[in-house]
Amino acid sequence: MNTQSKVAVPTLYEWAGGMEKFESWTDLFYQRVQEDSVLEPVFHGMSPDHARHVAHFIAEVFRGPANYSREEGSHYEMIHHHLGKHLTEVQRQRWIGLILDTADVVGLPDDPEFRSALVGYLEWGSRLAVINSKVDVISEPMDAPMPIWGWGETGGPYIP
Ligand code: HEM
Numbered sequence: 818m819n820t821q822s823k824v825a826v827p828t829l830y831e832w833a834g835g836m837e838k839f840e841s842w843t844d845l846f847y848q849r850v851q852e853d854s855v856l857e858p859v860f861h862g863m864s865p866d867h868a869r870h871v872a873h874f875i876a877e878v879f880r881g882p883a884n885y886s887r888e889e890g891s892h893y894e895m896i897h898h899h900l901g902k903h904l905t906e907v908q909r910q911r912w913i914g915l916i917l918d919t920a921d922v923v924g925l926p927d928d929p930e931f932r933s934a935l936v937g938y939l940e941w942g943s944r945l946a947v948i949n950s951k952v953d954v955i956s957e958p959m960d961a962p963m964p965i966w967g968w969g970e971t972g973g974p975y976i977p
Pocket residue numbers: 859860861862863864866867868870871874875890895898899902904908909912913938939941942943944946947
């Protein structure tokens with residue numbers, strides 16, 4: 818019997834393991850970026866807060882606490898960071914490959930439902946980052962809301 822409907826469905830943030838998990842993920846990812854020949858030039862000289870801000874951004878999108886939008890930026894500002902960077906598809910694919918590999922290294926959940934949602938979000942967000950990097954002005958309003966991501970159509974969380 819499928820008992821899923823009788824239990825509260827966790828958010829992606831909760832299922833991932835909370836803020837420490839997001840922070841350890843992006844910390845290690847941006848350390849590895851600095852050793853990657855394709856990505857190092859893209860992120861050369863990035864702010865020491867970069868990894869933490871990206872962790873807080875994704876955690877908030879996954880329905881975690883609003884650290885990013887309360888203290889560190891907004892959806893509009895996040896887009897602004899990508900403007901005029903002229904990111905390429907080769908760089909995006911390396912970014913996706915490395916961040917997913919790092920998800921395995923730090924032990925983010927690897928069940929099919931979570932990974933489907935994670936990959937869906939990273940594909941969506943990274944493609945928008947590339948699109949935004951080709952323009953110099955943002956078409957979104959300054960008060961554009963943060964995106965919200967959920968389990969999607971897979972019906973998660975995965976129950977073995
Ligand atoms: C889901 C996908 C993505 C998210 C959520 C995201 C999020 C962010 C955030 C929050 C910042 C601001 C960091 C800060 O405040 O210091 C930022 C900056 C930046 N991102 Fe992304 N990003 C994504 C994809 C990408 C991709 C695919 C690339 C390149 C391949 C990229 C390149 C950059 C660069 C170059 C900056 C500016 C770094 C600097 O301050 O020098 N981003 N991103």
